[in-house]
Amino acid sequence: MSAFHDLTLKALDGQDLPLAPLKGKVVLVVNVASKCGLTPQYKELEALYQRYKDQGFSVLGLPCNQFAGQEPGSEAEIQEFCSLNYDVTFPLSSKLEVNGQDRHSLYRLLAGEGAEFPGDITWNFEKFLLGKDGRVLARFSPRTTPDDPAVVQAIEKALS
Numbered sequence: 001m002s003a004f005h006d007l008t009l010k011a012l013d014g015q016d017l018p019l020a021p022l023k024g025k026v027v028l029v030v031n032v033a034s035k036c037g038l039t040p041q042y043k044e045l046e047a048l049y050q051r052y053k054d055q056g057f058s059v060l061g062l063p064c065n066q067f068a069g070q071e072p073g074s075e076a077e078i079q080e081f082c083s084l085n086y087d088v089t090f091p092l093s094s095k096l097e098v099n100g101q102d103r104h105s106l107y108r109l110l111a112g113e114g115a116e117f118p119g120d121i122t123w124n125f126e127k128f129l130l131g132k133d134g135r136v137l138a139r140f141s142p143r144t145t146p147d148d149p150a151v152v153q154a155i156e157k158a159l160s
Contacts, residue, residue, distance in 0.1 A: 004135075005019050008020075009062075011093060014094070026057045026155060026159050027057070027059070027130045027134075028127055030060070030128075031098050031121055032061045032062060033064060035069075035072065036067070036124040038142055053090075061090060071095060071124075110128050111128075117136055117139035126140070
C-alpha cells in the first residue's frame, strides 16, 4: 500500500475519510473552491466520476481557501453548494491547506520535496491523477478541464 492509501482525511460531514478504500482505483485528486471562475469544473468532474466509477475510478475533491479566499464557506455550506449546484456525489474532504508550512500531508506527498511532480499548487482545480497503486501518474494545471482529451486519455490508460 502506498503512503496515499495510509492517509485518513476528514469528510465534509466531519466523519473520517480514509483513503485505503481507494486502493486499486484510479483517483483524480483536485483542490476545489466554490467561488472561483473555474468552479464550473465541478460539473465535468462529476461527469467523469459517473462515466468511469464502475471501472474503478474516483474523484477526490479537496476544498481549499488559500487562493483569493474563494472557498470561504463552512463545511456544511460547501456540501450544500456542491449538491445543489453540481449534484456532486464523489468524496469531498473538509477544507485543507495545499501550500505553505501548514500544507496537508496529502499535498506534501503529491507536490512536496521528492514528489513525482513537485512544486506549489498554482490555483484552485489543479489535478493529480493517481494510479491503482497510489502513485502520481500525471499533474494537470487548473485551466486543463476535466474533459480535456489529455485528462480522459490518462484516466483510460490508467484504468486499462
